[in-house]
Amino acid sequence: MELYFLGTNAGVPTLQRNVTSIGLRMLDERRALWLFDCGEGTQHQILSSPLKLSKLEKIFITHLHGDHVFGLPGLLSSRAYQGGTTPLTLYGPPGTERMVSTAMELSQSRINYELTIVEHTGGKIFEDDSFIVESELLEHRIDSYGYRITEKDRPGSLDxxxxxxxxxxxxxxxxxxxxxxxxxxxxxxxxxxxxxLGTPKRGKIITILGDTRPCDHVRTLAQDADVLVHEATFMHDLADTAHEYYHSTAQEAAEAARASNVGQLILTHFSSRYKDEEQLRPLLEEAQELFPNTLLAIEHQLIPLASWKEYNPVAD
Structure with missing residues (x-):
């Protein structure tokens, strides 16, 4: 499994960064791509990436703020022109179906593949032989959800x-x-x-959060995850601003990662006041003081996902 960040900005795009969208590429596991959020310009970002809409199997929407969903109508409309003719399932909070159907109806858009929209209010929203996806409500200005993707344990190697x-x-x-x-x-x-067969191979756990203040469900979703993707809209000197707008700071993301015993923390959803990687570095340093295994999400960078033990080789 690999993560690919198509957009890492909060609120509005800038010349340096696009708004939120994250690809989870699972070519070895199921020859598929899952997408988390679809901000404006996502389909254009995909054109400059190794991701293929022909492999897109599922889209998970965290919440209905525009910087997380305004790219949906365009992507759904043009997917077939990029080889995406297989069934696609879209998961999101209540209102997702109305938003999509209204945009498609008024624009007279037509799709020639099977689209299923599943609205949810948390809990287990998907399970098959290989994966379980669970969701919990976070704390934001509108209903915002986080997702916990659990890969089921795989058989050990033949002896x-x-x-x-x-x-x-x-x-x-x-x-x-x-x-x-x-x-x-x-x-x-x-x-x-x-x-x-040898010892079963533990499946990976990936937690991807929507916009949120610190809350109990962050830990529920992130507990013992191999990788946690957490918003870090501001540095902690703007903690009051973050709280007012229902967001988190880099320090609060690190506190959540440490409390949840995760393997690696990836920060994303940065305020546009931080213009480039140099200005984002203080956010990284702030988080690494509490949780050293922290990365900044960089757009168009493929991040292979390791297991918890690989991130913590000296831990039991």
Missing amino acids: SARLAEYGLKPGPLFGRLKRGETITLEDGTLVRPEDV
Whole structure:
């Protein structure tokens, strides 16, 4: 899994940064792209990225402020022209369907793929054999949600020595064992997956938050996550301003990461008063004082996602 930031600004775009959109690329896991928020200009940002709308499977909207959703009508309308003809599911808070359907109806836009819109108020909103997505309400001026993406544990590697003991050679039976099936040999011997598989591989947990003040549900969503993406609209010298506008500071994001025992913190959603990376550096330093494993989200930068233990190699 890899994160790709298509927009990192709060409120309005600038010449340096676009408004919020984050891609979660899962080519190895499901050959798919998931998108979190879709601010104005997102489809244009995608054109300059390695992301492909033909792979887009799901969009998760945190809240309905314009800097998080004004790119939706354009992206949905033009997706098919970029090879996106497979079904697409859009998740968002109440009002998402009305906003999208009104824009599409009044603009007489037509799409030639299956679009499903799922409105939610938190809880488990998606589960299949590989992933669970849960959501909780945060604290913002309008209903804003965070998402916790849990990759289910994967089977361990096949033990070649144990396979040899059973006289098994590479072939279809290997795949059945990896899928968790018990097989029967010609002599009637049963071989169970646990007989030949190593320790299951822990799936990753990614938490991506919408706009929020510090609140209890941040920790609910972020607890023991491998990666936490948290807004850091202001430095802490503007904590009163952040609180007034229902946002967080870089220090508050770091406090949440430390309290939630996450592996890595990525800061995003920066005020336009911070013009470039040099002016953003004090936010990074402020967070790193409390939580050293912190990165600034940089647009058009692909970030491979490691496990908690890889971020904390000396921890138990």
